[in-house]
Amino acid sequence: MFSNDKNVETIAQLIEVLKHYIGLQSEYVKLDVIEKVVRLLTVITLVVVFCIILLISxxxxSFAAVYALQPLVGSLALAFLIVSGFYLLLLVIVILLRHCLIERPLVRFLGSLLMSK
Known part of the structure; x- marks a missing residue:
């Protein structure tokens, strides 16, 4: 049955098409990985820039709040202490709510990025 030259030629063409298909699929996977890495690096860069700008702000x-509080509390040191206490309270709240504020959105974003087709 396979001794026919036409069958051998057809099988050879099929093998060539299969090799080409596998090459295209590997190229698609590479491009998909590159796209996801670029999107991830873009988001990381935007978050870092946003955090730096937010930190400077x-x-x-904070200095504006300290100098606004100084006449109310009577002491510059006490005004600095009040503002720093506010930031410590904010830090404790963020630590207590880190799962719903940080972890879940991050896992959702990474899951949607890496599992998307």
Whole structure:
């Protein structure tokens, strides 16, 4: 049955098409990985830039709050203490709520990024 030259030629063509298909699939996987890495790096860069700008803003706002509180509390040191206490309270709240504020959104984002087709 396979002794016919036409069958051998057809099988050879099928093997060539299969090799080409596998090559295209591997190229698709590479491009998909590159796209996801670029999206991830873009998000990381945006988050870092946003955090730096937010940190600088918080520093200036903190000094403004201290100097606004000074006439009310009577002491510059006490005003600094009040603002730092506010930031410590904010830190404790973020630590207590880290699962719903940080972990879940991060897992959702990474899951949707890496599992998307």
């Amino acid at each position: 918080f520093i200036y706002l």
